[in-house]
Amino acid sequence: MNFESLSSRQLERKQKKIQIGAILGAGIILMVFLGPGLVGSYMSYIIDLTLIYAIGTLSISMLANYAGIWSIGHTAFLAIGAYLAANLSERGFTVEIIILLGFIISLVLGVVVGLSAGRFAALYMAILTLALGLVSNEIIGRWQSVTGGDQGITVGPARLLFSNTPLDTNGHILITIVLVTLTFLVVTLITKGNLGRRWLAIKSQRMASMSIGLKPSLENALAFGLSGAITSTAGVALAFSMMYISPEAFSLAIATNLLLCTVVGGVGSIGGALLGAMFLVLVPEMAREVQGISAYVFGIATILVLLFLPKGIVPGIAQRLKKWSNNSSKRASYVAATVDNLTDSDFENLSSLVENLLKPATSNLTISGLSVSFGGVRALDNVSLEIPPGSVLGLIGPNGAGKTTLLNVLSGYVKPTNVESLRLGKTDLTSLAPYGRVKHGFGRTFQHAELFDELTIEENIYLAAQQRNKFNKNHEPGNNAAKIAEMLIDNLWLRPYARLYPGEVPFGVQKVTDIARALATGAQVIVMDEPFSGLDAEERSEVRSILKAMKNAGVSILIIDHVVQEVLNIADNMVVLNFGSVLATGSPEKIKNNPKVLEAYLGSALKDGKEVLSN
Template identity: 35%
Template sequence: MSVVSRSNLAKAALGPLVAVALIAVLSTGVIPPYQAYSIGLAAVYSVLVLSVNLLAGWAGIWSIAHPAFFAMGAYFAAYGSTHGWSLELVVLGAAGCSAAFGAFLGGAGARFSMLYVALLTLAFAMMSLEVMGQWTSVTGGDQGIAMEKLDSALGLGTLASAGTQAQYIAVGVAGVALAVAALARPSALRMRLVAAKSHPMAARSIGIAPEAQSALAFAVSAVFAALAGVLLALVVGFVSPDPFSLALSISLIAACVLGGPGTLTGALVGGAYLTWAPTAAESVGLPQPILQGVVLIAALLFLRGGVVLHLGRLIRRLVRRPASHTLTSVEFSEESPQPVAAPGATAAELLRLDDVAVAFGGLKALEGASLSVRAGETLAIIGPNGAGKTTLLNVLSGLVGGGRVEGSAVYGGRSLLKARATARRRLGIGRTFQHAETFSELTVLENVLCTRRRITARDRARAAELLDQVGLAHVADRYPEELSFGLHKRLDLARALAEEPELLILDEPFGGLDATERTLLARQIVRQQRRGTAVVIIDHVLDDLFAVAHRVVAFDFGRPIGEGEPRKVLEDPRVRSSYLGEGGARGELPRRDGAEEAAVRLDGVDHAYGGVTALRGVDLTIPQGSVVGVVGANGAGKSTLGRILHGSLPPTRGRRAAGGELRTALVPEGRALFKTLSLRENLEVAAYAADIRGAELRVRLAETAEWLPPRLRERMGVPAAGLSGGEQQILAIARALMARPDMLIVDEPALGLSPAMVDEVYARLGRLAREGMTVVLLEQSLGRAASACHEVVVLHEGSVAVRGEPADPMFLARAEQAYFNGEEDAPVAAAQG
């Protein structure tokens, strides 16, 4: 049985109680007839605005089609009253037809962006207007159709139109509609609608189909709009196409924005606005469209969230002190728990993959992936960035998107690849995401409860117990944006555990957490081991990962390359090579005399994103004319360090000092090219950003084009999207050279490239170094950096673990150790001194 708390019942009762009080006042006759008519009309428009308001606020859909549903209800009432239909038949007919059309629009629109939804609903509204004008036998065309009385088939009496009775009915129905909406607010229906709107991919992972939710939301909203149309016919007593024009669509959106999308009181504000806006426009001597435009612009600029939410925030600021915005973790002092022993060979095999492959067009992200997981076993998946790990997890959870999946995956004795993503939650699969993709408009408790189709008292109790287990009970009524990063990750885990999955998929759960938070997470994983849950986990924090894993499978370039027990798997030369790189012959580098001036110096630099610490206490000097490699696993802090060296990101703490008039350029990870622009246009954009124009621009273009390989110089008019990955990387470097930098920072120059292209990219970077440019390479491959750099710095979890010259064999041994496990810099510094 669903639970409705007393406070929710009290809120729901407000609407009917206010309606009864207003009807009592109207019945005394103290309100003039015209004003009483306006109140009845305001009640009608409140129901109409409510239908659009909740659709926009809860489902994120802005509809232009609602005047059509409004008209549908009105014409059903008018036509039915002249053909002997009962009140019940009119209501059911209007509701059924509008629900069918609404479900179609919602389901079809869910496949497109907001712009296309607007166009789809606009087309439906225009077609409806044409039908109203042409179907004269039903609508009366431009002449309209009069509304007569409606008799109830259930013996509830006769409803006469255009009288005080109709006004009372409109006020009463508006009160009931608000009560229904108030009762729906704490329901699973609203939570699942908001979840589907907030993050469709995360919603699918917990069994919510965004298309189905959009169709349901649109259908229910259309029914409310049609009901408002029936009320309009009763209150006005006459139906014609004029009130249902496209102007009403714009007015409805303005009313919703003014009142506040998703707020019940906002519907009343919007209903009053639609009723009295014409009178207000006339009183100030402005055309109504101008007044509506002014109101809409003012609401968008100055009343974010609408009048109701704006006033609510103002009142809360006045009556209480603001709470701290970010809530931090609860401290735990327990030691890391010991993992449960691995299940024996006789344990049931829960999951088996055989030769699974995933291709995105011509790109193979996964190939020949075969592995198995037993009940109660924790399997760790490791590998460098781009190895195919997240693609593998997406295969298990059905979130591959446009990828083509081949091979076999058997879960619990049934084919997993044939199951929809939304069905896999019911099969017993739960997952977390690398960046903790929670639903921002739901509270912490609601983020867990939305996994249920119906919410019972038992569900609420279990959700509260789960939040207590993960240390979130004290923030159950807060929103995710108020949480620290560690609490955010716990919430993602709690949602994945909400229905006690048999297979738990964890995507980089340790990333960004401090030692205490990692201990708590390890305890949660061990708890799942004890209850027999199979866990598949990927992460780059190998110490914590290996502490809870029973078995490890290593991937590289989309293929499994090694398997074994934790710690021992890194002894496999192929696995170490995938992380550290092969390197190759050491390239020719410019000589250094040991007395170079510093291009950039960092002193005690820390950096944090919200609650996530990316860098800790970094002291680093980049000598002029040198090639420095910054090496580390994914998540070690390389990109953040690169942006601070570049000067585009100020450190949270510490100091960056640059020598002289240093010009720096950054080639970001992933290249960030403008794919639809040509090669020449990409270079010109960089020149414009550096304020280079006219003759100087032509000179720079010629110089930079000369640096490009001949095959690119001959294709300067080709869009960048037509280049190979390696060619795009060369173009990205060339774009950075347009500003003639003194120091070039390249983030992951070899990412996703073939060995031949890696060699070409590094050869061109070496050429720049020999010409005197300072170069900083942010790399995952220790071997590659060692073959191309004067000095290598190894980052581990945001700190400088070791640094030195690759020519020193003792340094390389320490660098390998530091890459995986971290190491204090002091011994190396002493050795160098």
């Protein structure tokens, strides 16, 4: 297999199959050796406990790496599974039903708590999860009829659905092996699939993720809920392994140790979760003779890892091995391709592509009486403008004039202080969240591209195309997300960079990718924040060609840029802002000769623009 010829998604699927095969193989090997009791009881107990904590560590690791949420309260979910097992097993419930109930209860609780993640910064979310852990400890101590309070509670016999015979110790280990295997499989499917891509996009660029239709608050809630539900299964396994549950198993110390294991082993890594769990179980076992030394070992190990392997032991070693391989030299030669002068054929292909992907705009974008204040600062003051369907409106003005603020209001990131009308056709945009505006054909690009750093160039575009097809139930079967991404990559000269990450490509490529992402959403109205900013002459030529193709396809465009000559060349009409107010409106020719505009901005801007264009 030539891996260089694979797309990002094909390579991902190939790696996912290999990983799934490895997990299943490891699970079978563990069953063969541990199930019949081929190892001693003490060693079986150590392995069992390690696998149980590997489930908890991996659930926290998944949440931190893909959703950017660090939880100190996952012991609450561990307790839910454990105390359900202790109480329901005494009432004759089977292991399968207990696991299912724990999963559902923890999922619901996790989603409720996770909804708060969309409202708080990472620090406050960590404090919220800490509160969850402390509240759960308080409940455990006081709800004695269920938990046994500080005295703890014994666990009933474990029975399977189709067997009335209670499981012995080897049977308990088999339950753990099955659970850890299923957990590793589920986490692999989640993180290597669409959910993982969506979570990574939101984690890296929250605002930009909304511009393609993602809902950060709901995705964060789902991530937290699934993570908590997975942790509850570890609680069930822990209960049947220990056969006795006490509050110490869910203390703040355990919660902290789980976090330390996640950091030491490596965030987002299955191997890191296993290594971290081994660290958590083996260090206290090896240090039994010296009281309190395990805390020092945990602390010193964490400091050393953060200093020398900040991504954790497993990812850190993997990254260094990758550097030592010859893949880097292959990648460098692969990226060496550049875009030469564009031909008429290139432009025809580009125009055909845009016409195929985007429907012509049919609605006016109307702004009337828009004002925005930040404290005592008036960023926009009674601004009104209109973009007829299929036209290009250029918005220019000096720094601080309110241009980006206007785009942020249109995108839904900033709420207007006052507004008479903000509509796309008959749709009132003020009533829609940012991701809701995408459904109505609204698209956005950003001054600094704002790409999803942990997704490849191809995955950035593919994710946007997926959202397009999710909103458009009547899309043509041939225009699936993969096909759309392939067409954009090939016709926007991105093929040499498709499998690279945004941080590995030139800024011009990032800007083109940002535009491609907006095109992939199928938008009919696209607002563009300085698409020419920071580009050289060749890169501006590429962007210019894309904008002309969009205009020919009938897309409505609102463009702001300090490279004024480019805006004047493509715009049908112009609006000039100064100190948050409309200074002038009219055709490009009229604006170029407006004395007020020349005095306030355009004289120096045109001069600077000509100098830039001559470089």
